[in-house]
Amino acid sequence: MPRADAGEAVMQRRVKVAAFMDFRETAGVILVVAFLAANLPFISGRVLMVGPRRLDRWLGLLLIEWMLFGCLAFGIGxxxxxxxxxxxxxxxxxxxALACFYLTLALPGAVWCFLRQRPH
Structure with missing residues (x-):
């Protein structure tokens, strides 16, 4: 009998979670989080989204931030x-495939960061 009760408890938990958010909504949230995480390092101008704005950030620092935000987005997913x-x-x-997809999501932010005209 305890085994049947455990299975029933798992089903009740899944029903509660399913009532909160179904698979399509979850996939949409994950895509939005991944898109934001992929573009924030290029758009923000701040190191890890804190501190003063720095327009002359090193490319290696941008890539490190990009990977950290990618790991955060993967963890949320x-x-x-x-x-x-x-x-x-x-x-x-x-x-x-995940790395290639995340790289593709970062394209708008990278284009905006590196190809926009800055005032001299």
């Missing part, structure tokens, strides 16, 4: 996946 249900195993191909 992983937490949301845990709340929806079972976390699926991810192989190397998933991480390569």
């Amino acid at each position: 992983l937490v949301m996946e845990m709340h929806i249900g079972q976390v699926h195993p991810k192989g190397w191909a998933f991480y390569v």
